[in-house]
Amino acid sequence: MDTVSAALGAVRMVCTDLDGTLLNRAGTVGPATRAALTEAELKGLPVAYVTGRPLRDALGAARDHGFRGLVVCSNGAVTVEAATGRVLDRRGFGAGEVAALLRRMRERVPGVVLGVDCVRGLYLEPGFAELVPDCWPHEAVPDAVLPVSSDDPPVKVLAVHAALPAARLDEALVRPGDGVEATRSTPYFLEISPRGVDKGTSLRRLAGHYGVPLAATAAVGDMPNDLPMLRVAGLAAAVANAHPEVLAVAGLVLPDNEREGVARLISGICAALPAPAARPAP
Secondary structure (H helix, E strand, C coil), rough: CCHHHHHHHHCEEEECHHHHHHHCCCCCHHHHHHHHHHHHHHHCCCEEEECCCCCHHHHHHHCCCCCCEEEEHHCEEEEEECCCCCCCEEECCCCCHHHHHHEHHHHEEECCCCEECCCCCCEEECHHHCCCCCCCCCCCCCCCCCCCCCCCCCCEEEEEEECCHHHHHHHCCCHHHHCCCCCCCCCEEEEECCCCHHHHHHHHHHHHHHHHHHEEEEEECCHHHHHHHHCCEEEEEECCCCHHHHHHCEEEEEECCHHHHHHHHHHHHHCCCCCCCCEEEE
């Protein structure tokens, strides 16, 4: 048995990113991916989606192709059942905490445009959508602090700047004492979560939920916000179109998302699963 086959044979749970990874450029999945997901369900292999998308968009993308498993949204802040929409877990900012954070960011970087992602909605300041290609559906607000409430506190803060790409904005906007995690899923905007809320923590929780050892998990992604879960997983995989930082940590590089690389991973794992025990004769 070669090294790749041995690695696939050890996997008992898969966590996959959506955009740029499982989904193609049209935001859908191809026939090989649909078939692989069906095979995984039949064989009892848990597949979970772990994405930076807000809840509404993540659920929509999952339901478009009939996915019924768990979806972790907003880079680990919200876990939901795709089939029912029931929120199982939410980890976000306190209302006062995020208001102070927004104020500090405005002081540090004049011209920054902000947004807040809550379970019930995504709220973006004027100009945000114009700076971000294919921006998610949202409600425009004059000030990102206005929708913040104790009833539905934000799970993620978003920041974009007309003159600063996300990597440089991170350096200017976030400091070690802020108690936050900053990452990016595109080159355009920065995503900020409470410290300890990331895709790696989500993978750990999902492994516990399914009773799977971390060594028996696989994760696949394409952008820096996927790095925490790739570093935690027993098998770290990247699609060929992934960011260089992601390719550098991947133990397995799959075909790109247009060629349904994640489908190959899932199908390979399913093929390596042990056959079910034979039932005794009556």
